[in-house]
Amino acid sequence: xxxxxxxxxxxxxxxxxxxxxxxxxxxxxxxxxxxxxxxxxxxxxxxxxxxxxxxxxxxxxxxxxxxxxxxxxxxxxxxxxxxxxxxxxxxxxxxxxxxxxxxxxxxxxxxxxxxxxxxxxxxxxxxxxxxxxxxxxxxxxxxxxxxxxxxxxxxxxxxxxxxxxxxxxxxxxxxxxxxxxxxxxxx
Numbered sequence: 001x002x003x004x005x006x007x008x009x010x011x012x013x014x015x016x017x018x019x020x021x022x023x024x025x026x027x028x029x030x031x032x033x034x035x036x037x038x039x040x041x042x043x044x045x046x047x048x049x050x051x052x053x054x055x056x057x058x059x060x061x062x063x064x065x066x067x068x069x070x071x072x073x074x075x076x077x078x079x080x081x082x083x084x085x086x087x088x089x090x091x092x093x094x095x096x097x098x099x100x101x102x103x104x105x106x107x108x109x110x111x112x113x114x115x116x117x118x119x120x121x122x123x124x125x126x127x128x129x130x131x132x133x134x135x136x137x138x139x140x141x142x143x144x145x146x147x148x149x150x151x152x153x154x155x156x157x158x159x160x161x162x163x164x165x166x167x168x169x170x171x172x173x174x175x176x177x178x179x180x181x182x183x184x185x186x187x
Contacts, residue, residue, distance in 0.1 A: 022108070
């Protein structure tokens, strides 16, 4: 009987962190297994599809975790407009606390590897779609799909600029504009 360990989950967690910070191509298999303290063969035992399978699953896990966080932030706000502002602030704070190492958990890999791997592209697409759905559901209007796209694109662009510039000002600058847009569109 195979002894159950947490090696698979530790691999997913380490991979999610490394891919988040470095991207797919800059993260090597040796680095992945070293981060967990596991033999290289254990990667293929838990992920027969190798690095690509590990990446796709780690991306899904990261996307799900952020989706849950977005849903919680939006649900705890008095209204969705304030919820969006709270989401922007939470992401800016997280970026600062990571010394600008941890922006969007999908963007680095999406830009780096989604053109090379359908599994990775689909995992990234599913993640973005889940975030879009959280925002659209919270908006609860016939314009929700369109507005959720605007909100998500603005936040993603703000995160990218903030991470690149090592300054959260671009991310925080979108919050009042999103508020004005949403208040106008939802009235």
